[in-house]
Amino acid sequence: MTFAHVSRLSIIFQLFGIESYLKSLEKVAKEKDIDVRTRRNLIEVDSENKVATFEFLDDDAKPTGKKERVEYSLLHIGPQCSAPEALRTSPFADKTGFMDVDIASLQSKKFPNVFGVGDCMNTPNAKTAAAVSSHLKTIEQNLTQVMQGKQLCMEYDGYASCPLVVSRNRVILAEFNSKGAMETTPFDQSKPTYWAYLMKRYFMPALYWNGLIKGYWNGPATIRNCSRLVKSK
16 A cells, blocks of 8 residues: 655655654664655645645755656645634734744733743744643743733743654654754653653653643653753763
8 A cells, every 4th residue: 555644734854853863763764664755745636546746845945846746545644734813814923824922931022911822833843732831831930920020030942742653562752842852761762662652652641631731731841850860870
């Protein structure tokens, strides 16, 4: 079966933006005989004949004029990411339609009594649920400071996380910001492991529903600081 996955969240230039995780994912793709094709933009789907047409892109994500037709048995498309229309057309948004905030304080650049949280912001972090936990930690303190007439005191560190399931019982627990890896445990998280699978399968759902959603979980920064002490010994 020919499986084609197309991500419209952004144009894919490589499998992952962080080098350590990229190497592991490239190894997994090679072992599973996955044909990874990058720098392509989906422009047409012929569902009757099961053919997807792509245009090739240059380094600036602009069309080169060259196209490629790919036959498929199953086509999976990730829809393009955008903010809700109510936000895109509001004075809170920048020219891309996302909420225009200071990337450190998460405070609106236009309205000082407004803060952003979640995927709707124009911050450079990966848009994941894990990032929201650190957003909440940042705005909890900064919003309180503003309400009390004080200076902002907390900065978002860009944290995000993607547990990458690469087999039935192995996961690459990717934790990072736009500058590089931000791993919480003292172990090498760039490698597919069973313990990371157990966390993804059992621990993280409980953490999400009982911690993040209810406002008790503000990210792993404190745990990370402690694990660094263990790792340095």
